[in-house]
């Protein structure tokens with residue numbers, strides 16, 4: 001499930017992942033909730049992700065609350081060009097604590113890193129916040145496709161491992177994977 005303030009890029013992130021495209025132009029806010037499926041090949045096994053895209057607007061909050069309970073994973077987004085969306089992450093975490101399962105897989109994403117000129121939230125600020133709450137963290141760009149597949153693949157790997165209740169000592173480590181594989185924005189050109 002994708003959560004975060006209105007306009008941070010949840011729908012665009014999902015469309016980028018699902019269709020490999022970017023929705024340029026007019027911003028059409030999600031009404032209530034929507035979902036898309038995508039099947040991923042994770043280490044030779046097919047994993048079907050059902051991804052719920054929630055409306056960030058306050059007036060739909062009661063609708064989205066009902067979906068937290070069944071979510072296995074949450075991608076919590078802020079927009080690096082919008083300080084308020086970053087400041088609201090704490091409030092989102094409180095909401096997640098209240099409505100989601102206690103063992104839900106959670107990842108923090110700072111989106112729109114392609115907009116370097118407008119950036120107001122530094123990468124280090126995101127890293128610091130993520131560390132404080134023990135969350136895996138990446139910066140993304142739905143526009144450029146930076147780290148988008150990686151974010152969903154990391155979630156799929158973690159969920160696959162959990163569903164198989166692997167006892168192997170070599171089991172998948174979400175934090176390490178994201179740290180190792182997450183690419184910095186400077187690597188990615190239009």
Ligand SMILES: Nc1nc2c(ncn2[C@@H]2O[C@H](COP(=O)(O)OP(=O)(O)OP(=O)(O)O)[C@@H](O)[C@H]2O)c(=O)[nH]1
Nearest residue numbers: 006007008009010011012027029030056141142143
């Ligand atoms: N530059 C840039 N713009 C983006 C990116 N992702 C989304 N946007 C733009 O941000 C605006 C909002 O994107 P959405 O994906 O609709 O935002 P949302 O979080 O789904 O918003 P709600 O449905 O209201 O919760 C749109 O104008 C997008 O074109 C990105 O990675 N880079």
